[in-house]
Amino acid sequence: MTDDASPDLRASDADRERVADVLRDALTEGRLDMEEFEERLEAVYKARTYGELAPLTRDLPTAGAAAPPAPVSFTKAPVDSGGWAGRIVGGPGSSAGAVAVMSGFQRKGRWTVPKQFNCFAFWGGGEIDLREADFADREVEINCVAIMGGVQVVVPPGVEVVVRGIGIMGGFDHPRDDGPPEPGAPRVVVGGLAFWGGVDVTRKITRAERERLREERRQERLERRESRHELHRARREERERRRDREY
Structure with a gap:
């Protein structure tokens, strides 16, 4: 060499x-x-x-x-627009909140998370998927109130997550710890109240990343x-x- x-x-x-x-x-x-x-x-x-x-x-x-x-x-190239730097976009966000009463809601795909997102689930459920989302600020807050219902918050690896919710005959599940946050990644604070219900915060990779890993294993x-x-x-x-x- x-x-x-x-x-x-x-x-x-x-x-x-x-x-x-x-x-x-x-x-x-x-x-x-x-x-x-x-x-x-x-x-x-x-x-x-x-x-x-x-x-x-x-x-x-x-x-x-x-x-x-x-x-x-x-020489290491600078972070391109496809990294975290390109996903902190500012602005008000594309959705400020969601409500599910004996029904459900979803926020997933390419959307902009506002600085504060409020959601309410009563006898219903909701899904907030941040894996392909942009962020209005480097720190965003998601407030969940789940009464006899549930909310799932999905975050990608590398994002710092802080869970501050209160559970009364219910609970807030913390995501699996998968190492320190990535440089430039946003901080997501999850709070609120779960009464006879639950808020589940999990880490998952995107479908594209899953396909890439599957292809790598196939090549091996x-x-x-x-x-x-x-x-x-x-x-x-x-x-x-x-x-x-x-x-």
Whole structure:
């Protein structure tokens, strides 16, 4: 690896293949035995970054096979408009409150949360989904009154949440703690009263993020399968070379 390559840079399929070629050459030249070759080849197809690839060829003649073909700039780019900075939009908000009496309400999708949002549920329920929402201020307050009813508040990971509600024969459920808040993320304060009812504050990822994670897992399964096939091919080729040498 050259000085221009960051060990944290994600490796491509072509990078892994270049390292695999170096290992095959080392096996043919007798620099690696079959057991070492199989261990390193398996590690190649599991590697995600240049930092994981580089040690696999460091003691071989062609060390640096994991480096990218050209220098790359690794200066961190500023936060774009798609980050939290682009979601603190100011203004009055697109909805100031909601009421559900023996019915229900929803606030979800792309909407703007006002600085203060008030909702009331009596023998009914409501859903306040903030995962795709914009925010009128860096700190917003959601006041929920649930009487023999319930309200669910859904927040994305990275958002700081403070729950201050009072429960009387009811309660306010806190979200699962998933680490410190992300830089620039808004602060959501949930308060109010739950009487014979409840307010549930949960963290969930968006559908797009869930699909992205599912695709990553699918790619990992494909790479593991390809790694096994590559090991089988390498073993077969090595057996054939041994037979050729014997004859």
